[in-house]
Amino acid sequence: MGILSLEQVLAISTCLAVGYFITSTVYQWHRLRHIPGPFLASFSYLWIGYSGYSGKQFARYKDVGEKYGPVVRVGPNEVITDDPETIRRISSTKSTYPRSGWYDGARFQQGDAMFTLLEPVKHDKHKAKTAHGYSGRETPGIESAVDEQIANLIKLIRREYVAKPGARSKVVPLDLSKVIPLFTLDVISRIALGKEFGGLEANRDVVRFYEIVEAILPELNVVADVPWIRRIVFSDICIRLFGPKTTDRSGMGLMMKMTNEEVRKKYAGDNKESNDILVKGSFRRHGLTQTECQIEALFMFVAGSETTASALKITLFYLIATPTAYNRLKAEMRTAIESGRASSPITAAEAKELPYLQAVLYEGIRIRPMATATFGKEVPPDGDNINGHFVPGGTTVGPNLPSLMYSKALFGEDADMFRPERFLEADQATRTEMQRNVDLVFGYGRWMCAGKNIAWLELNKTLFELLRQFDFRILDPKVGFKCFSHGAWVDHDMFVAATESDSK
Numbered sequence: 001m002g003i004l005s006l007e008q009v010l011a012i013s014t015c016l017a018v019g020y021f022i023t024s025t026v027y028q029w030h031r032l033r034h035i036p037g038p039f040l041a042s043f044s045y046l047w048i049g050y051s052g053y054s055g056k057q058f059a060r061y062k063d064v065g066e067k068y069g070p071v072v073r074v075g076p077n078e079v080i081t082d083d084p085e086t087i088r089r090i091s092s093t094k095s096t097y098p099r100s101g102w103y104d105g106a107r108f109q110q111g112d113a114m115f116t117l118l119e120p121v122k123h124d125k126h127k128a129k130t131a132h133g134y135s136g137r138e139t140p141g142i143e144s145a146v147d148e149q150i151a152n153l154i155k156l157i158r159r160e161y162v163a164k165p166g167a168r169s170k171v172v173p174l175d176l177s178k179v180i181p182l183f184t185l186d187v188i189s190r191i192a193l194g195k196e197f198g199g200l201e202a203n204r205d206v207v208r209f210y211e212i213v214e215a216i217l218p219e220l221n222v223v224a225d226v227p228w229i230r231r232i233v234f235s236d237i238c239i240r241l242f243g244p245k246t247t248d249r250s251g252m253g254l255m256m257k258m259t260n261e262e263v264r265k266k267y268a269g270d271n272k273e274s275n276d277i278l279v280k281g282s283f284r285r286h287g288l289t290q291t292e293c294q295i296e297a298l299f300m301f302v303a304g305s306e307t308t309a310s311a312l313k314i315t316l317f318y319l320i321a322t323p324t325a326y327n328r329l330k331a332e333m334r335t336a337i338e339s340g341r342a343s344s345p346i347t348a349a350e351a352k353e354l355p356y357l358q359a360v361l362y363e364g365i366r367i368r369p370m371a372t373a374t375f376g377k378e379v380p381p382d383g384d385n386i387n388g389h390f391v392p393g394g395t396t397v398g399p400n401l402p403s404l405m406y407s408k409a410l411f412g413e414d415a416d417m418f419r420p421e422r423f424l425e426a427d428q429a430t431r432t433e434m435q436r437n438v439d440l441v442f443g444y445g446r447w448m449c450a451g452k453n454i455a456w457l458e459l460n461k462t463l464f465e466l467l468r469q470f471d472f473r474i475l476d477p478k479v480g481f482k483c484f485s486h487g488a489w490v491d492h493d494m495f496v497a498a499t500e501s502d503s504k
């Protein structure tokens with residue numbers, strides 16, 4: 001028998017590759033064939049990839065939840081659920097589910113932030129070192145650091161946007177989708193490093209962070225959701241070659257340079273604690289190395305800026321669009337100010353005592369959950385039983401927040417509507433349950449958002465202080481605003497007009 005010709009080698013290789021592709025596709029389809037979902041998703045990544053890429057992820061997840069029930073197959077190996085008990089069980093501190101490889105899609109540099117530690121024991125050790133700082137127990141000064149940035153936000157709005165007194169004064173459109181993110185990035189850089197990036201002062205995205213994130217978000221979603229692409233793009237070699245670098249002149253690279261420099265100074269300087277800076281006040285003291293701290297701080301800018309901005313701008317916009325809610329909140333604020341229950345600026349503790357403000361914030365978070373990406377956890381090797389379906393080991397299970405937050409069974413027949421009153425009308429037990437369910441937007445248990453307390457503090461204080469200083473109206477109601485759901489939200493043209501308020 002002679003040696004095979006090149007054509008024969010190519011033909012055999014092609015046959016083997018096609019055979020492998022068909023066998024693995026059939027095998028993948030077969031494993032989870034009993035779980036309902038779109039047909040395309042059962043054997044390919046086209047459905048999930050298109051959802052994140054197209055900007056329609058929120059609508060598509062909500063639709064499949066309504067159509068197929070609590071457990072839906074959205075990829076060959078991916079399942080999502082809108083059952084709150086299942087989400088809590090999977091993420092609880094007792095659960096043996098690790099994080100799935102989806103989280104590798106947030107590795108921007110060599111080394112891991114807490115978010116990309118997939119294995120529970122390693123992750124929990126890291127979380128223990130950062131928990132005192134993030135929770136605010138050792139960093140009570142964070143509240144006044146947030147106050148500083150609220151004052152800067154108010155200064156910017158007054159300087160650039162507020163119509164001057166007079167019936168025919170010029171209106172300068174205030175785009176909430178541009179200004180609010182500047183505020184949250186300044187807050188997070190200030191509390192992480194002790195120095196804000198300065199977006200509010202300059203009234204622009206000085207590090208071009210949002211501009212770059214918005215530009216890559218559609219593709220980033222596909223990369224994170226499709227395992228074989230993710231493995232290539234987020235391999236060590238690709239991160240080293242194509243990831244952000246401290247020599248970049250904008251975006252993550254520039255932020256990395258600024259972060260590394262500030263953290264280095266904090267580690268080189270004295271060991272005096274500082275109760276308004278996470279890195280110095282807490283992380284360093286609890287044993288995070290300088291490199292770990294640099295990675296954690298950089299991740300914080302991604303985790304804590306866009307998400308909190310999204311919550312604030314959507315809550316404010318829906319509130320402005322709902323005069324009954326807007327007026328009721330203003331009335332509650334006025335009473336609190338007049339009766340001396342609201343300092344200037346309001347403290348987080350005082351804000352928590354205002355029931356309508358709490359209802360508005362919960363409703364804002366519910367109506368458009370900030371992060372709708374997969375956040376999948378991996379079923380342990382023995383498999384699991386989820387809502388009556390056996391799910392084999394290795395399957396990725398994530399929350400279906402769009403469907404959960406719009407559940408009529410959990411939030412009432414008018415769940416599609418922004419109506420904060422739902423939280424006040426309910427009896428205590430139902431209200432607590434509704435709030436627990438909305439809280440799932442921050443994850444749960446072992447993996448729960450480390451910055452949740454900081455986010456609530458920012459939201460409470462900022463909404464109150466903005467409405468104390470200003471009144472807002474939608475610039476042109478027939479236009480509304482544009483939004484795209486790529487795991488996180490990209491908003492454009494959220495134009496409002498601001499005037500001085502008489503609540504002061």
Ligand code: HEM
Binds near residue numbers: 300
């Ligand atoms: C409305 C605002 C926010 C929302 C909706 C939000 C949501 C989330 C979610 C869904 C996760 C992942 C949960 C999981 O893996 O299951 C997470 C993790 C995380 N978030 Fe937030 N977040 C917000 C604000 C913040 C802020 C302000 C910070 C920083 C100060 C922050 C820091 C983190 C960190 C460090 C993690 C990783 C936690 C871990 O691995 O255990 N987040 N967040």
